[in-house]
Amino acid sequence: MKKIAVVLSGCGVFDGSEIHEATLTLLALSKNELEYECFAPDKEQYHVINHLTNEVSKEKRNILVESARIARGKIKPLSELHASDYNGVIFPGGHGAAKNLSSFGYATDNYEVDNEVARVIIEFHESRKPIAALCIAPVLIAKVLGGKLTIGNDKSTADKLTKLGANHIDKDYNEVAIDEKNLIITNPCYMLADNIYKVYTGVQVTVEAMMGLIKK
Amino acid sequence: MKKIAVVLSGCGVFDGSEIHEATLTLLALSKNELEYECFAPDKEQYHVINHLTNEVSKEKRNILVESARIARGKIKPLSELHASDYNGVIFPGGHGAAKNLSSFGYATDNYEVDNEVARVIIEFHESRKPIAALCIAPVLIAKVLGGKLTIGNDKSTADKLTKLGANHIDKDYNEVAIDEKNLIITNPCYMLADNIYKVYTGVQVTVEAMMGLIKK
Numbered sequence: 381m382k383k384i385a386v387v388l389s390g391c392g393v394f395d396g397s398e399i400h401e402a403t404l405t406l407l408a409l410s411k412n413e414l415e416y417e418c419f420a421p422d423k424e425q426y427h428v429i430n431h432l433t434n435e436v437s438k439e440k441r442n443i444l445v446e447s448a449r450i451a452r453g454k455i456k457p458l459s460e461l462h463a464s465d466y467n468g469v470i471f472p473g474g475h476g477a478a479k480n481l482s483s484f485g486y487a488t489d490n491y492e493v494d495n496e497v498a499r500v501i502i503e504f505h506e507s508r509k510p511i512a513a514l515c516i517a518p519v520l521i522a523k524v525l526g527g528k529l530t531i532g533n534d535k536s537t538a539d540k541l542t543k544l545g546a547n548h549i550d551k552d553y554n555e556v557a558i559d560e561k562n563l564i565i566t567n568p569c570y571m572l573a574d575n576i577y578k579v580y581t582g583v584q585v586t587v588e589a590m591m592g593l594i595k596k
Numbered sequence: 597m598k599k600i601a602v603v604l605s606g607c608g609v610f611d612g613s614e615i616h617e618a619t620l621t622l623l624a625l626s627k628n629e630l631e632y633e634c635f636a637p638d639k640e641q642y643h644v645i646n647h648l649t650n651e652v653s654k655e656k657r658n659i660l661v662e663s664a665r666i667a668r669g670k671i672k673p674l675s676e677l678h679a680s681d682y683n684g685v686i687f688p689g690g691h692g693a694a695k696n697l698s699s700f701g702y703a704t705d706n707y708e709v710d711n712e713v714a715r716v717i718i719e720f721h722e723s724r725k726p727i728a729a730l731c732i733a734p735v736l737i738a739k740v741l742g743g744k745l746t747i748g749n750d751k752s753t754a755d756k757l758t759k760l761g762a763n764h765i766d767k768d769y770n771e772v773a774i775d776e777k778n779l780i781i782t783n784p785c786y787m788l789a790d791n792i793y794k795v796y797t798g799v800q801v802t803v804e805a806m807m808g809l810i811k812k
Contacts, residue, residue, distance in 0.1 A: 391607065391615075392665035399607075399666055403619040403792075410793035431664035432671065439655075448647035449608035450615055455648065576619075577626035 381415050382467040382594055387458065387500065388420040388447035389476025393570075394429035396443070398474030401514050401569050402450050404580045405472050408587040417466075420447035421496055422457040426479035426486070443480050458496045463503035467594050470586070473515020473569055484519040489540070491523065498524045508563060510593040512586050515569040522546035525564070530557035532568030554581045556589045565589045597631050598683040598810055603674065603716065604636040604663035605692025609786075610645035612659070614690030617730050617785050618666045620796045621688050624803040633682075636663035637712055638673040642695035642702070659696050674712045679719035683810050686802070689731020689785055700735045705756070707739065714740045724779060726809040728802050731785040738762035741780070746773035748784030770797045772805045781805045 386405055390396020409416045422444040428437040448455045463469070471477060478485030482493045493501075501524045504511050513521050518529045522541040530551040531537050538548040551557050553573040557566045567582040602621055606612020625632045638660040644653040664671045679685070687693060694701030698709045709717075717740045720727050729737050734745045738757040746767040747753050754764040767773050769789040773782045783798040 393668050396665075398668075399615060400619050400622070400668070403616050404623065406616070406792050407620065407623075407796055410791050411796075430661055431667075431669050432661045434669065445646055445648045449612075451647075452609050452614075452616070453647050453650065575626050576622050580623055580627075 381413065383415040383417065383465070384409055384590070385461050385466045385469040386416050386418045387461070387469060387471050387497070388418055388450055388455070389474060389480040390425050390441070390443050391446040391449045392429070392431050393474045394431055394434065395425055395427060395479065396446055396474055396476035397450060397472050398515060398570055399450060400576050400579055401472040401474065401583065404583045405470055405514070407580070408583045412587055412591060414587070418447065418451035418455040419458045419461045420444045420455060421480065421494060422459070443476070458500065461500055463500070463507040463509055466509065468510040468512065468590050469500060469504050470512040470590070471514065471517035471520060473517045477515070477517040477520060482520055482523065484516070491519070493520050493523045501525060505562065510563040510565060510590050512565040512590050514567050514583065514586065515571050518566040521564055521566070525562060527562040527564045528557055528559035529564055529566040530568060531566070532571035534571065553578045554585060556585050558589055563593050565593065597629065599631040599633070599681070600625055600806070601677050601682045601685045602632050602634045603677070603685060603687050603713070604634055604666055604671070605690060605696040606641050606657070606659050607662040607665045608645070608647050609690045610647055610650065611641055611643060611695065612662055612690055612692035613666060613688050614731060614786055615666060616792050616795055617688040617690065617799065620799045621686055621730070623796070624799045628803055628807060630803070634663065634667035634671040635674045635677045636660045636671060637696065637710060638675070659692070674716065677716055679716070679723040679725055682725065684726040684728065684806050685716060685720050686806070687729040687733035687736060689733045693731070693733040693736060698736055698739065700732070707735070709736050709739050717741060721778065726779040726781060726806050728781040728806050730783050730799065730802065731787050734782040737780055737782070741778060743778040743780045744773055744775035745780055745782040746784060747782070748787035750787065769794045770801060772801050774805055779809050781809065
């Protein structure tokens with residue numbers, strides 16, 4: 381049975397993993413009989429957003445502890461993720477990808493990617509194992525590897541990734557950008573989908589494309 | 597377009613709504629072109645559980661604020677939910693149903709149901725509109741209405757509901773108990789399903805059964 385690592389970044393679209401994208405990633409993996417394990421960095425979130433009022437809260441929360449809510453407790457620190465144990469890795473979206481896994485959300489012109497996240501991306505890349513990223517999470521790959529990818533059709537975001545040397549191509553919610561050379565699969569999810577069923581459509585084509593690349 | 601109310605109880609299986617069950621409920625509604633709106637009680641959670649260590653935390657969290665994470669901010673206080681505005685109501689599971697929407701989780705022999713939750717169940721029942729409950733959430737209906745329902749095949753839980761006057765029937769993860777008289781639909785979800793795809797199977801049959809009852 382093929383085994384996929386899923387990297388979470390908290391629990392909630394505005395300060396962590398987008399819950400629908402993360403859950404539907406697990407669903408699509410399970411539907412396709414792929415085993416999965418969840419990982420997240422064991423460090424404090426950039427901030428906590430009250431998802432009812434959209435205001436920044438004074439609370440402190442830990443990315444791994446909050447991600448454990450999506451993973452039903454079955455999750456490990458990102459430092460324990462090694463490409464040798466998995467056939468591929470997926471990064472769901474949400475502001476957590478842009479605030480906890482990188483600084484893209486608040487330092488877009490010269491953002492950095494978390495060291496452990498960068499290590500994981502490089503390890504999978506060097507092992508010739510596919511890397512998938514949803515929604516805004518392709519910014520992680522653009523910074524670390526470059527490559528052919530999509531975040532949908534938002535010109536301002538796309539331009540920033542192009543400046544880093546990535547090759548951005550516009551894609552709709554139900555399409556994936558596939559970089560056959562670097563084994564990168566990206567899909568816009570909630571960057572373009574206006575309902576949860578459209579998100580699932582995008583996640584499904586992403587997982588199917590990943591299975592195609594694993595076979596090669 | 598038919599409109600369904602979804603009642604959440606926090607965000608995380610051990611102290612709130614089970615995230616997969618809640619998300620897959622929204623997915624199944626969206627897939628079937630049913631509109632939905634989310635609601636949750638605007639009050640403090642019974643407690644906060646660290647989902648990594650399973651320990652009780654000292655934090656205080658609000659049920660509505662945390663549920664907003666699953667609903668991507670689009671949620672209203674349960675006090676604003678009226679049966680006249682909707683064609684049906686669904687209660688996903690998770691310990692939140694047993695700790696935040698009722699006291700079943702810590703006072704099983706003589707548990708109470710939150711007043712607003714009880715009002716909502718009675719309103720939908722008196723309006724002859726279907727009420728669905730997943731996983732452990734049927735305990736809410738057993739206490740308020742009785743009726744024919746399932747929580748899977750756990751004898752000790754089933755016996756408690758039978759003592760209240762409910763008619764418990766064993767069902768598997770992919771089956772629903774349908775009370776045609778009282779328009780109650782129940783499915784075991786994670787009470788029996790051992791993976792997320794099986795949960796989605798149960799949620800789908802639940803939503804399909806609800807559509808059948810709405811038509812009548």
